[in-house]
Structure formats: C-alpha cells, structure tokens
Amino acid sequence: MTGDQTKAIHSGEHPDPATGASAPNIVMSTTFVAGPEATFSVEGLDDDTGWFYTRWGNPTIHQLEEKLAALEEAGAAVAFASGMGAISALLLHLLRAGDHAVISDVAYAALSEMTNEMIPGLNIGITKVNASDVEAVKAALRPNTALVYIETPCNPLLRLTDIASVAEAAHSVGAKLAVDSTFATPVATRPLLLGADFVIHSLTKYASGHGDALGGVVLGNKADLAGLRKKTAIRLGGVISPFNAWLIMRGLATLPIRMRVHEDNALKVAAYLERHPKVKRVIYPGLPSHPQYELARRQMKNFSGMIAFQVEDGKEAARRLAGRLQIIHYAVSLGHHRSLIFYLDSAELLSTSFRFSTPEQLASWNVYAGEGIFRLSVGLEDAEDLIADLERALG
Numbered sequence: 001m002t003g004d005q006t007k008a009i010h011s012g013e014h015p016d017p018a019t020g021a022s023a024p025n026i027v028m029s030t031t032f033v034a035g036p037e038a039t040f041s042v043e044g045l046d047d048d049t050g051w052f053y054t055r056w057g058n059p060t061i062h063q064l065e066e067k068l069a070a071l072e073e074a075g076a077a078v079a080f081a082s083g084m085g086a087i088s089a090l091l092l093h094l095l096r097a098g099d100h101a102v103i104s105d106v107a108y109a110a111l112s113e114m115t116n117e118m119i120p121g122l123n124i125g126i127t128k129v130n131a132s133d134v135e136a137v138k139a140a141l142r143p144n145t146a147l148v149y150i151e152t153p154c155n156p157l158l159r160l161t162d163i164a165s166v167a168e169a170a171h172s173v174g175a176k177l178a179v180d181s182t183f184a185t186p187v188a189t190r191p192l193l194l195g196a197d198f199v200i201h202s203l204t205k206y207a208s209g210h211g212d213a214l215g216g217v218v219l220g221n222k223a224d225l226a227g228l229r230k231k232t233a234i235r236l237g238g239v240i241s242p243f244n245a246w247l248i249m250r251g252l253a254t255l256p257i258r259m260r261v262h263e264d265n266a267l268k269v270a271a272y273l274e275r276h277p278k279v280k281r282v283i284y285p286g287l288p289s290h291p292q293y294e295l296a297r298r299q300m301k302n303f304s305g306m307i308a309f310q311v312e313d314g315k316e317a318a319r320r321l322a323g324r325l326q327i328i329h330y331a332v333s334l335g336h337h338r339s340l341i342f343y344l345d346s347a348e349l350l351s352t353s354f355r356f357s358t359p360e361q362l363a364s365w366n367v368y369a370g371e372g373i374f375r376l377s378v379g380l381e382d383a384e385d386l387i388a389d390l391e392r393a394l395g
Contacts, residue, residue, distance in 0.1 A: 004071065004187060004256045012066030012249070026246045027059045042234050056234055060242040064249045065217070068207070071186040071252070072199055074219035078229045079245060083182065083202025084110050085238035086216030090178060090198060091119060091147075093232040099146040100125035102137060102170075105361050106159065107151040107180065108202075109353040115149075116355055128357060130364050131161040132292065138169045145173050151180040152189070152299075156344050156375040157368040158283045158308050160292040163299065167195025182206070182335075187259040188302040197224065203240075203248045205335030206304075209258055213247040215240050258337070261380050262305030268383040269376070269390070270307050278317075278394055283308040283368060305378040306334060314372035317394070318343035321374075324393040327385055334377035339386055345372045 001007050013024050032051040038044075045056060054061075065077040080086040091114070095101055103115045105128035115126050127140040131150040141148075148170040152161040163179060170177040178198040179191035185206045191199050201207055203215030218228060233239060263286065270284040282289070285296035286303030296303060311317045321341060322330040328339040346369050356362045378386065 007070045008255050009253045011070035012063040024063055026242055028242050030054045042230055045230055055239050058242050061240055061245045064245040067252055068217050072219045073190050074192055075221040076225035077217050077219045078225050078233050079240045080216040081238045081240050082214045083216035086200050086218045087111050089232040090218050093228050094147050095124045097123040100142045100144045101147040102127050102129055102140045104131040104150045104154055105129055106154045106157050106354055108155050112353045130361050132159040134162055134165045137166050141173045145175040147176050149178045153183045156308055160295050162295055163191050163194040163196055183304055183306050185259055187256050188300040188304055207252055208248045209251040209337055211336035213244040215244050215248050259302050263302050265383040266305045266307055266378040269378050269386055272387045273309050278311050280310040307376040308373050310370045310373055314343055321393045325389055327389040337380045339379035340377040341374055343372055343374050
C-alpha cells in the first residue's frame with residue numbers, strides 16, 4: 001500500500017477469520033488464555049509472545065499501532081491513554097539523572113510545566129529554547145544532552161521548526177530528536193523521514209477527529225519502541241483502552257480526507273480574519289504573511305486547520321465570542337470535526353506554563369501572541385458559515 005488514504009483505511013486491519021467481519025472487532029478482554037510455558041514477568045515479552053494481558057498488548061490496540069506506523073512510515077508505534085501519557089513515558093524512558101535535554105520554550109502547556117519542575121527535580125538539566133531558531137538549539141547543546149524535544153507547529157503560536165536541521169544538530173552530540181507533530185499530522189509532515197528519532201501525537205486531536213476519545217502515541221524504530229513498551233509503557237501502566245483505540249482507528253480511516261477540508265476551510269477563514277479591521281495579526285502556516293511560510297511550504301504537505309490571531313482587548317473579545325458564537329464552540333482542545341476557539345491570556349500562561357530565560361524568547365512570544373491570542377481549530381463545517389459566525393461575534 002502506497003497511498004495515504006488506502007493506508008488510513010486498510011493498514012492494521014483484516015477481515016475477522018472466524019466471522020468474516022469486514023470492520024475490525026473490539027477486543028475488550030483484559031486477559032487471554034495462556035499456555036503453561038507463559039511467564040508472569042514482562043521480561044519474558046518478545047515478538048513471539050502471544051496475547052497475555054491487555055496492559056502488555058491487545059489485538060485492537062495493536063491494529064491501531066500498525067495503522068499509525070504505516071501512516072507515519074515508522075518501524076513501530078506504542079499507544080498510550082493520552083498524549084501526555086505518551087510524552088511522560090518517552091521522557092522518563094530516555095532521561096536519567098545527570099542527563100540534559102533541550103526543550104522547545106513554547107510547546108503544549110502540560111509538557112512545558114512538566115519540564116519546568118518535575119523533570120529538573122530528577123536531577124536532569126533542562127534548557128528551554130526558541131526552537132524556530134536552529135542556532136539557538138545548537139548553542140544549547142551539551143556533551144550530556146540526551147534529548148532534543150520540539151513541537152512543530154508549536155502550540156499555540158504556530159511557529160515552525162526546521163526538523164532536518166535540528167535533527168542534524170541533535171545527532172552531532174549523540175542526542176535523540178523527538179517531534180510532537182500533533183498539529184501537523186502525518187498527512188502534512190513525517191518527521192522520521194526528516195531525521196527525527198521519535199514522533200509523538202495526541203491521538204485525541206486530529207487522529208480521532210471527533211472529540212470522543214483520549215489517546216497518545218510514540219513512533220520510531222522497532223528497537224527503540226520495544227524498550228519503551230517494556231520498560232515504561234507496561235510498567236507505568238498508561239495504556240490506552242481498547243475501546244478508545246477502536247474509536248481512534250475508525251477516525252484515522254478518514255484522516256487524509258478530513259485534513260484536506262481542515263486546510264481548505266482554514267485558508268478561507270485565515271484570509272477573512274486577515275482582512276478584518278478588528279484583527280491585529282493572523283498566524284497560519286498557509287498564509288504568505290507567516291514568518292516561516294517558505295519553511296511551511298517545504299516541510300508541510302498540508303497546512304492543517306489551526307489558526308492563531310490577535311485582537312485588541314482580547315479578554316473582552318473572548319467574552320463576546322463565548323456569548324455570541326452559534327456554530328464555533330468556545331472550548332479547549334483541537335482537531336475535532338466541529339470548530340473550537342479559546343483565548344489564551346499571555347500573563348496567565350507566562351506565570352504558569354512558559355518560562356523564558358532570555359529577552360529574545362520573550363520578544364518572540366510578544367510578537368506572536370501580544371497580550372493574548374485566540375487559538376482557533378477550524379473544523380469541517382462550511383467555511384462560509386464559520387466566517388459568518390465570526391463576523392457576528394467579532395462585530
């Protein structure tokens with residue numbers, strides 16, 4: 001299978017040999033009948049181990065992992081109960097006391113907060129950098145750097161990182177590169193093909209696509225993922241429910257189709273917002289006004305459905321939008337079939353999530369976000385209806 005849509009539908013799936021069912025079954029059993037030679041320890045787990053206990057592995061979860069690996073062109077995938085479950089497992093698997101990691105200074109808030117306090121508390125050095133500046137990444141590297149962690153496009157600023165250049169820099173000191181590609185999806189970007197060692201997705205977002213299932217995944221080569229599964233995923237226990245895995249697998253079948261509509265709608269909505277007199281700035285990788293538009297064209301086959309924009313007096317505008325919007329939901333999260341918008345106040349985020357160590361980092365935040373920024377996840381509704389909804393709400 002070579003086409004993205006064919007992979008999205010067929011990878012990891014096969015008709016049930018017992019019933020001939022075309023759609024995949026949901027295997028909800030937590031345990032499986034084992035032979036007398038079965039071991040009670042995960043240390044006995046290998047490629048030939050049959051199904052034993054769902055925390056170790058499950059047929060439905062395995063199908064999801066195979067489909068994700070095919071879409072991302074990865075050797076293997078390990079699914080988790082949430083995106084943060086995937087991120088936490090990867091960090092705890094790769095980093096040891098005395099190690100150092102370079103982390104994007106603007107990334108998913110929970111990851112930012114975890115690397116502000118919890119990870120440094122394990123005697124692991126953390127340096128936060130503006131990952132859109134490759135030279136800043138290079139300058140932060142040390143001989144004991146074990147991991148470089150980036151997010152592109154980053155949440156919520158939609159800044160991009162040149163994956164290939166950062167991969168080369170990380171590997172020059174023996175570090176691994178992990179890329180959170182949730183905003184891009186494998187339809188837009190395949191970081192492993194650009195030199196990354198690991199890819200992370202919050203499956204809750206575009207992969208599921210319907211806002212009804214939590215999940216996360218780490219993808220990479222088979223050897224690295226085998227160790228991650230055995231040493232971290234199974235022992236920490238943050239595995240995904242088979243039912244959620246089935247829901248996400250169903251969502252993935254339409255991912256390439258959905259991403260085309262997300263992009264088409266977002267281009268129209270972003271162009272509208274850019275013309276609106278009350279909108280100060282629009283940030284969307286598909287607009288020529290994006291500071292890294294050429295990188296976006298080179299690195300992304302699809303510009304996705306995420307838009308960020310600034311208005312005067314964002315807090316008051318947030319109150320108006322929350323009260324006036326009729327189609328777009330004022331709510332957190334993203335990547336759903338319905339459109340979602342939420343206001344992110346800079347003062348609040350800079351006191352809780354993002355900690356900048358240089359004036360340049362703060363200056364970059366201020367350019368992109370100002371006093372606050374709206375994050376708009378453009379859904380699959382008719383673009384004309386979304387624009388009319390924003391027009392009513394913005395005034």
